[in-house]
Amino acid sequence: MTLFRQIALIVSILLITILTTVLNLNFQAANVSVQDRLYEDAKNTASSLSLSLGSANGDLSMMSTMINANFDSGNYHYISLVDVDDELLYERKSESEQLDVPEWFSNFVNIEAPVASANVSAGWSQVGILNVQSDVTYAYKALYSILKGLLISFSIIAVVGLIVLNLLLVVILKPLREVQKQAEAVMRNKFIIQKSIPYTKEFRDVVLGMNNMVSKVKAMFDKGNRELQHQKELEYIDQTTKLRNRKYLIDKLPEYLKVDAVSKGGINMMIALSGVIEANEALGHRKVDELFNDIADIFREQTEDFEDVIIARMNGTEFSIFIPDCESMHGLMIAETILTNSQFVMKKYELNASETFLSIGLYEYKHTQNIGELLSHSDNALAQAKFKEWNIHLAKAEESVEVMGKDAWRAILLDVIKRNNFKFVSWSVVNAKTKKIIHNVLSLNMKVDEDTTYYFGQFMAPANQVGLSDDIYKNVLDMMFKTPDSNLENETYSLRLPYEYLKQSGTYDRMKALFSVYALTLPFRLIIEIPDKLASQNSELVQDYKRLFERYQIEMGIFEFIGESKDYQYLQDLRPVYIKGEPSYFISQNEQSLSALRLITDSLGISLIATGVMNIDTLEQLEAKDIHIVQGRVTDMIETEG
Amino acid sequence: MNIFKLLLVLSVFFVNSLYAQKPYVEKELLNKITKKYKMFAKKRFVYLQEILDETKDGDDLQKLEAVNRFYNGVRYMSDRKVYGKSDYWATPWQFLGKDKGDCEDYVISKYFALIYLGVDSKKLFFTYVRSSKFKAAHMVLTYFKTPRSEPLILDSNNQKIFPASSRKDLTPIYNFNGESLYRASKSGTGKKIRSKKAHKKWDELKLNMKRKLI
Numbered sequence: 001m002t003l004f005r006q007i008a009l010i011v012s013i014l015l016i017t018i019l020t021t022v023l024n025l026n027f028q029a030a031n032v033s034v035q036d037r038l039y040e041d042a043k044n045t046a047s048s049l050s051l052s053l054g055s056a057n058g059d060l061s062m063m064s065t066m067i068n069a070n071f072d073s074g075n076y077h078y079i080s081l082v083d084v085d086d087e088l089l090y091e092r093k094s095e096s097e098q099l100d101v102p103e104w105f106s107n108f109v110n111i112e113a114p115v116a117s118a119n120v121s122a123g124w125s126q127v128g129i130l131n132v133q134s135d136v137t138y139a140y141k142a143l144y145s146i147l148k149g150l151l152i153s154f155s156i157i158a159v160v161g162l163i164v165l166n167l168l169l170v171v172i173l174k175p176l177r178e179v180q181k182q183a184e185a186v187m188r189n190k191f192i193i194q195k196s197i198p199y200t201k202e203f204r205d206v207v208l209g210m211n212n213m214v215s216k217v218k219a220m221f222d223k224g225n226r227e228l229q230h231q232k233e234l235e236y237i238d239q240t241t242k243l244r245n246r247k248y249l250i251d252k253l254p255e256y257l258k259v260d261a262v263s264k265g266g267i268n269m270m271i272a273l274s275g276v277i278e279a280n281e282a283l284g285h286r287k288v289d290e291l292f293n294d295i296a297d298i299f300r301e302q303t304e305d306f307e308d309v310i311i312a313r314m315n316g317t318e319f320s321i322f323i324p325d326c327e328s329m330h331g332l333m334i335a336e337t338i339l340t341n342s343q344f345v346m347k348k349y350e351l352n353a354s355e356t357f358l359s360i361g362l363y364e365y366k367h368t369q370n371i372g373e374l375l376s377h378s379d380n381a382l383a384q385a386k387f388k389e390w391n392i393h394l395a396k397a398e399e400s401v402e403v404m405g406k407d408a409w410r411a412i413l414l415d416v417i418k419r420n421n422f423k424f425v426s427w428s429v430v431n432a433k434t435k436k437i438i439h440n441v442l443s444l445n446m447k448v449d450e451d452t453t454y455y456f457g458q459f460m461a462p463a464n465q466v467g468l469s470d471d472i473y474k475n476v477l478d479m480m481f482k483t484p485d486s487n488l489e490n491e492t493y494s495l496r497l498p499y500e501y502l503k504q505s506g507t508y509d510r511m512k513a514l515f516s517v518y519a520l521t522l523p524f525r526l527i528i529e530i531p532d533k534l535a536s537q538n539s540e541l542v543q544d545y546k547r548l549f550e551r552y553q554i555e556m557g558i559f560e561f562i563g564e565s566k567d568y569q570y571l572q573d574l575r576p577v578y579i580k581g582e583p584s585y586f587i588s589q590n591e592q593s594l595s596a597l598r599l600i601t602d603s604l605g606i607s608l609i610a611t612g613v614m615n616i617d618t619l620e621q622l623e624a625k626d627i628h629i630v631q632g633r634v635t636d637m638i639e640t641e642g
Numbered sequence: 643m644n645i646f647k648l649l650l651v652l653s654v655f656f657v658n659s660l661y662a663q664k665p666y667v668e669k670e671l672l673n674k675i676t677k678k679y680k681m682f683a684k685k686r687f688v689y690l691q692e693i694l695d696e697t698k699d700g701d702d703l704q705k706l707e708a709v710n711r712f713y714n715g716v717r718y719m720s721d722r723k724v725y726g727k728s729d730y731w732a733t734p735w736q737f738l739g740k741d742k743g744d745c746e747d748y749v750i751s752k753y754f755a756l757i758y759l760g761v762d763s764k765k766l767f768f769t770y771v772r773s774s775k776f777k778a779a780h781m782v783l784t785y786f787k788t789p790r791s792e793p794l795i796l797d798s799n800n801q802k803i804f805p806a807s808s809r810k811d812l813t814p815i816y817n818f819n820g821e822s823l824y825r826a827s828k829s830g831t832g833k834k835i836r837s838k839k840a841h842k843k844w845d846e847l848k849l850n851m852k853r854k855l856i
Contacts, residue, residue, distance in 0.1 A: 050816070051815075051816055054815070054816060084789030085789065117823045118818070119767070119816075119818045119822065119823065121769075121816065121817040124784070124793050124814045125790070126790075126817060129822065
């Protein structure tokens with residue numbers, strides 16, 4: 001229960017208790033007052049009637065008549081006359097006991113009408129004592145009316161009092177709410193500096209303290225951000241041509257070389273500049289650097305139509321142009337244009353074209369190949385090109401023999417999607433240092449029949465090829481939320497969603513509709529992983545996803561992180577629980593780069609996780625870099641607790 | 643033997659002190675009266691105590707005579723002159739302290755002195771009368787030996803006590819006895835009422851006496 005509610009509750013109880021007590025005291029006072037009034041009335045009657053009775057000279061018939069006249073004309077319950085020996089001489093008693101008030105009230109309130117007495121004498125002689133008791137009917141009516149009035153007025157006071165109290169508390173505790181918001185923001189690793197400093201000393205100290213702390217953490221993040229940007233520039237950019245370098249290409253390639261990659265293949269050109277030594281002798285180093293810049297410009301111009309192209313300087317004389325979704329013919333055309341344009345550049349620098357020239361090896365790759373295969377085939381193509389007359393050579397990846405054709409896959413996939421015959425499987429992400437499972441990664445198996453089950457790596461590539469991957473992800477989300485697997489309860493699971501599916505129009509709205517109905521009843525903690533390529537755009541769509549996930553307590557993770565962004569502000573905005581990268585990325589980072597990354601992630605409470613860790617050697621290298629959380633085959637070799 | 647005598651004397655002294663009647667005006671109150679009304683007032687109270695002590699063993703008539711005689715020695719003066727009020731019922735300490743008062747004050751002081759002497763309160767009444775001699779409202783203390791007997795009149799204007807039938811100059815209007823009214827004032831259900839009330843002036847007087855108003 002919040003402090004506001006506790007204070008409001010206590011003060012409300014206090015207020016109601018005070019009001020009830022005051023109401024009770026008021027009512028009791030009114031009760032006493034009414035009873036006093038009853039007595040005074042009775043006493044007045046007793047005094048005046050006793051004087052009248054004195055004139056009757058002890059004649060009982062006369063005195064009875066006088067008593068009757070008085071009794072009948074006023075509101076009396078009882079009038080009696082007793083003689084000096086306490087013997088009753090005459091009495092009148094009201095026979096009607098009907099009260100004009102609700103029964104509960106007459107049961108609740110006990111009104112005692114006091115008896116007032118007066119001596120009665122006849123001349124010097126005593127006659128006796130006259131007793132008069134007023135009728136309580138009037139008193140009950142008056143008290144009931146008073147009670148109603150009191151209840152109404154006190155109810156109004158209570159309501160008004162509670163409203164005023166609530167408003168006062170809101171005003172008084174407003175700074176506390178701001179402090180609370182700030183504290184919650186700190187817990188979510190958001191940096192909020194509270195500008196309005198509260199007047200109340202205790203709140204002011206807390207706000208100033210938290211502002212100070214948040215400022216320091218923010219400064220830490222900013223420093224890390226600047227440092228990492230600087231390191232990235234040194235690490236991924238060739239300082240002469242401003243092209244990417246070999247390391248960048250190596251770190252980036254896993255995004256394209258995977259079973260569920262959207263791009264199924266393309267062209268990788270390896271380009272070598274021969275005769276650099278001669279050029280240096282003829283032109284000098286500065287001029288040769290200008291030559292390299294002009295050649296780099298040719299590469300940029302010729303590939304500007306390709307969105308995902310990676311142009312990298314591999315070493316002093318070699319370049320690579322990685323063009324996904326580029327067909328071999330198109331690649332050859334580009335290569336020829338590059339060669340032709342480069343010859344103009346050589347002429348510009350008055351270089352001998354037979355000494356200084358470009359050779360281009362083109363390799364048509366498949367997304368299922370690994371980096372080593374891609375680079376070695378590309379190098380081979382380049383070696384072949386150097387011996388060709390036109391210095392261009394195209395090599396193609398061997399066509400793998402497909403067990404099933406596309407049509408067969410389509411039929412199987414459509415059938416499984418229709419029957420929703422997917423099953424979640426999971427493996428652990430483990431902290432090798434603490435030996436604890438951090439979370440579990442969800443994957444899919446596809447069951448075709450009793451004997452045939454395909455793993456994610458087996459069916460996702462054909463699914464991409466036949467354009468059914470989005471349908472599979474849609475089914476997977478439906479299955480996860482609508483019929484959650486009871487085996488997954490009380491754990492944390494992550495689900496990786498690809499760039500293309502998240503970017504597709506309709507995905508966000510579909511997720512929103514799904515979450516609004518099912519997300520709050522999800523029996524496990526879910527982390528949805530989005531690719532760094534999408535996260536680093538920090539677009540409106542990404543922000544929408546973040547807000548959507550937050551609303552339903554779904555956390556965000558980032559995968560395929562290689563830290564290529566120009567600004568890491570998106571990490572602060574998205575505040576993912578972790579970022580996942582290839583082991584090669586982490587291992588190849590220099591000390592400054594990694595510590596800058598750590599500065600950012602530590603200030604935001606983000607874990608670093610290495611994926612696809614296959615062996616203990618890699619794990620040891622990662623641990624040397626202070627990366628302890630890993631996923632991949634190596635987790636089977638780590639004995640976890642519990 | 644000597645010890646036995648000593649014990650006997652001590653026990654007699656103890657019993658005497660236990661049963662000895664308290665003075666009409668207690669010492670502490672008498673000191674206050676002395677401080678306020680000076681030494682002559684104290685002497686009046688001491689003299690009153692002597693008279694009360696002398697008559698405490700007498701019959702009702704002797705007590706009536708002694709008390710009536712003593713108090714009738716006080717000077718008559720209207721409430722307006724003494725207290726600045728049209729009507730005020732003074733406590734016995736105020737009356738004798740100031741050594742002046744009107745007819746009600748005589749009645750009050752006589753009443754309480756007689757009660758002190760052990761006269762039954764049921765026999766004593768405050769009686770409003772009309773004095774044909776002075777053609778004015780007046781009050782006397784009446785003593786009824788029995789409820790139905792002819793009362794004796796203790797009048798501030800008359801040193802002697804006479805039966806009512808001998809006081810042709812007085813016309814009785816109204817008798818009241820505060821204590822008897824207290825006894826009668828019970829709730830209709832027979833329970834005692836919350837506060838004792840009998841007669842407005844009488845109630846005020848009782849309150850003043852409780853507060854030891856001097």
